[in-house]
Amino acid sequence: MKRLFLLLLTTATLFANAQQTQLIQKISIEWQLKQNDYPKSDQFSASFVLKNNAKSPISLQDWDLFFSYPREIVSVTSKNAISKAHGGEFRQISFVDGKATLAAGQTLTINYVAKGKSMNVTDAPSGLYWVAKRNPKINIAVGSFKISFAKKHEEELTKQAAEVAFSKNKNATVLPAKQLVKILPKPVSYQENEGLFSLSATTKLVFDSVFVQEAALFNQELSTLLGKTVIEAATAQTNYIQLKLVQGLPNENYQLSVTKNRVLISASSNSGIFYGLQSLKMLMPPTAWAKKQQQISIQTVEVKDAPRFGYRSFMLDVARNFQNKAQILKLIDLLALYKINTFHFHLNDDEGWRIEIKDLPELTQVGGRRGHTLDDANYLKPAYGSGADTLAAPGSGYYTRKDFVEILKYAKQRHITVIPELETPGHARAAIKAMDNRYRKLMQEGKPEEARQYLLRDTLDQSVYRSVQGYNDNVMNIALPSTYNFISKVVDEMVEMYRLAGATLKTVHLGGDEVPKGVWEKSPAIAKLMQQEQIATYDDLWYHYIGKVNKLLKSKELQMAGWEEIAMRKIYSPEGKVSYIANPDFVNENFQVYVWNNVWGGGNDDLSYRLANAGYNVVLSAVTNYYFDLAYQNDAAEPGLYWGGYVDTDKAFYFSPFDYYKTATEDAKGKPLQLSFFKDKVRLTDKGKQNIVGIQSQLWSEKVNGAKAMEYILLPKLLGYAERAWAQEPNWSLASDSAKSWSQYLVDWSGFANLLGQRELKRLTYYAGGFQFRVPPPGVVLASGKIQANTQFPGITIKYTTDGSEPTLNSKTYIKAFEPIGNVKLKAFIGIVGSRTINIKK
Structure with missing residues (x-):
């Protein structure tokens, strides 16, 4: 009888769970931006609107809603839910009992206030899924999710973006095909x-x-x-x-x-x-x-x-969102076509470890997978919209040793050097959690010495810190010998994979960026190290670490590379104000320093030049021109980040490596910049110029979800970068007279823009299987009662409709200005590839 009772109870529970699961799948969700700068500056209001599309009521308090979200929720202003943050972008909404039962067809609105602003689709929540409170193993992806902005916000941004594009598009004049230099980058x-x-x-x-x-x-x-x-x-x-x-x-x-x-x-x-x-x-x-x-x-x-720079590099982050081997090989074909000779491979970060390392399977079993978890014990929690499925790319995935060797061989055949990046000591959460998993297993097996061999954190550390990305557990402990055992082990395995590929590893990029304040300050292991090594301050720990890993790499005949922080020293004014100088300790150590931070007005506008003048080997990696994950323009429908400004193809093209102030046209908010803004900034000396190794463009992948998204945000920006990395210094960059410089620039830009519109983007429609590049939407203005439109790259066709329908290749072709009748929509096409649609209402 007892067994029968348990069987009936189990069957009833399963039936109830199945019924609840079917119901929750019927919930559709719409996210709505209400208002920026509300209720005060640098905050905004938004809502989740949930609708029950089932024919039965459902109790939402039986479920929690999890999602990724780049903004910090300050408060839920409606009384039906509460929010919780789980580190990084991982968020949870739980429903209040008695206030979240939805009848059939009923809606429920959750209002909240968050920090910052919400400008485009990338700012919205992503990767939403439900988790059953009674059984967390039951998690269901939200089937229907819609993003919408306040109508005024969206229409104003679209109109402004179209008008700005129209003005900029005038910089390129149509040229006959006979006048085009048909090779990109432009030859000598x-x-x-x-x-x-x-x-x-x-x-x-x-x-x-x-x-x-x-x-x-x-x-x-x-x-x-x-x-x-x-x-x-x-x-x-x-x-x-x-x-x-x-x-x-x-x-x-x-x-x-x-x-x-x-x-x-x-x-x-x-x-x-x-x-x-x-x-x-x-x-x-x-x-x-x-x-x-x-x-x-x-x-x-x-x-x-002949190339202008011997070092022409592109960096791809596959840690935040993974790209499979086939996509990497296709990318290498693209880099080779445009004479880019270095591929900087960002293989690990807080949210992912992407390469198999012999004897450390946890790195990929734990660090290479993301799924629903609150403790990261067996895999990492969701990030950047990756959701609950531990097998689903791009949240999960890694390269086997065989994969990586194949990538290296493929790159070598195409004269591309692959530089691996292993983020240390910060941005290391995936590695830390993986080695925690290894530690626990070996401790349970009674192997404490082996368990501690590659442990990356002090188990007694009580330090409190918060990284830029919102983590409090993502920094390796640099006092532990096991941390250096780990780095040495991974580097040795990398060396071996290069050997198997018939390539030679010469440079290893060890990251070194964004280690937050407060880290290590309550670690017994750190306290012991400081006493033994007579390290006076926590700031000095950084120089100790850089010196030690440099010696480790030199012992393996490898060059140390890293982000700008590896070459910087913190100093304090008598008033306690912090500033940074080129660290004299490592000037003669042959570091290769990648300097990205030149955000105009951020205080480090001239950092690249200061480090080069001091004697460091500098790779210019300017966020203002070469962070390709930044959005093309300020439009609600345009994906991409914008904290460092907006980066379109022209910004990649007009970067002037030896005087980048000269071509700084707008600040991070898109506002015009005057050259007088840079009058007190350090200039590049003749000696410093010799220390500019080359230039690099970057694609960070926090918001790059899959191959299609990568190709869209990368192309055609990459072509502007390729031109500047290879082609000789243009006359407009050398001219001292601003009017003459501008006139020369317009000639050069017109040639480049025509080459893209008439030839190169058409080629990329088919080359290497075809790329899903971005066709720039038309520039549009309504002037004197007529709609005028133009394109960024001459050779692009504009199609339009006047009845509100979506333009196709069969729609009317825009030839000249016309009076708007009804709801006008315009769309640009290169072959069969179309742009976003611009909607102009009379």
Whole structure:
């Protein structure tokens, strides 16, 4: 009888749970921005509106709502719910008993106030899911979720963005195709001639033996264009492509000569030949990659080319949101096409560890997975909208050793150096939680010494701190020998993977940024270290750490790289005010320092130049121009962050590395900047100029959810960066007269903008399987009773409707200004790829 009772009870419970689960799936949620600067400045009001679409009532107090949210909720102003924060962006809403039962068809509104502002779709909550209070193993993704803004906010931003775009778009004039330099980045010299070279399957490929790898890779690419490889031959008299070794050209330089009968690429290095081949591909019609070709016509030209910077790098963060191996290989193809020679691979952070390390499986089992948890014991809690599913990308995922070796080989074939970044000691939460898991398991097995071997935190530490991202448990303890055991182990495994790939690891980026105040101050291990090493202040602990990890890397014949903090020293004025100088202790240690912080008006506008002048090897990584996760423009519908300003393709293009004040046009809020703003800032000296290693663009992935989102926010910005990293310093950057400089810039920008609109974006529609790049929406103004529209890149087509319907390729083509009739919608197209729609109501 007892067994029967338990069986009946279990069956009833399962039935009730199933019924509740079915009901909760019927709840739709809309998030609404109500008002910015309410109830006071730098706060805003917003709401969740929940609707029961089922035919039965549901008690929401039986469930908790979890989600990711980039804003801190100050208070829930309605009386039906309470909120709770769980570190980082992880949030919870619980419902008040008796005030959250929803009848069929009924809605429930949760009003709240939060810190900051809410400007665009990226500021909204994401990754919403329900968790049953009685059984936390039951979690259900919210099926229907809508984001909406206050109508006035959305319409004002859209109108303003369209008007600003219209004004900026005037900077590019339409050019005939004949006037375009058809290679990007722009070569040192380019002369177009009459006639075409005809490439087909009967074309011969002739090459000196030293270029066998480049020839094989190019022939493999030709097979995708022509359906089969061309014939490799020792000599040829006509219709051939020759890769020729010559003496005297610097590394990466090349010469390209195309006549009606032959293509000749000359270089003194393998990389030079490779880049000559990339330029040859650019001379092919953009649609050549759309389908198999019988024959490809190539413009006859004479080209001589050399890079401005030897270090041209792109950084991708795969820790916050993962990109799979296939997407990384596709990205490497893109970097190679535009002559970017370094891939900075950000492999770990607070929210993810993305590479398999032999003997430390917890790093990927725990640190490589996110899902619903409140203790991070077996995997990490959700972040950036990753939700409850522990198997779902992009929250979960990692590269096996085999994957990583394949990526390294693929990059090496394309003359791209991969620099791994292992974030230490801050931004290390994923690693810390993984090693905690290892520690607990080994302690339970009675192996305390082994358990402590790679432990990353002092178990007795009572320090209180909060990182920029809202964590209080994300910094390695630098007093523990086990921390250095861990770093050494991971680096040794990386060295081994490079060896297996036939590559050599020379530089390791150890992060070093954003260690919060208060960390380590109540750690017994730290207190002991300070006493033993006679370390006077907590600030001095930082220099102790940097010195120690530098020695660790040097013992392995590796160069130390890191963010700007590794080269900075904190100083105090007599009044106690904090400022930073170039740390003299490490100037001669050959650090490679990536300086991102030049937010205009933030106090570090000139930091790059100060560090370079002091003798550090500086990679310019300016947030103002090269943080590609920042939104293209200030529009509610435009995804991306904006704390460092807005970054469109033109900002990446007009960056002036040796005098970036000159091209600083607007502050972080998009307001105009005057050059007088920089009159007291440090300038780059001739000696400092020699210490500028190169420039790097970055894509942090907090809000980049998947391959489509990555390609949208990356392209076409990356093309502006590629131009500035390779092409010679433009005349407009050198001119001292501002009017002359502006005039020269407009000529240069028009050429670049036309090249993108008429050729390059069309190529990227098909190249490497095709990229989902951003087509810039039309610039639009309503003036003198008529709608006027234009495009950022000449060659883009604008389509429009006047009945409120969505424009398609079959809609009317915008040719000249017209009087608005009804609800006008405009949309830009490159081929079949369309922009966001601009809605103009009369």
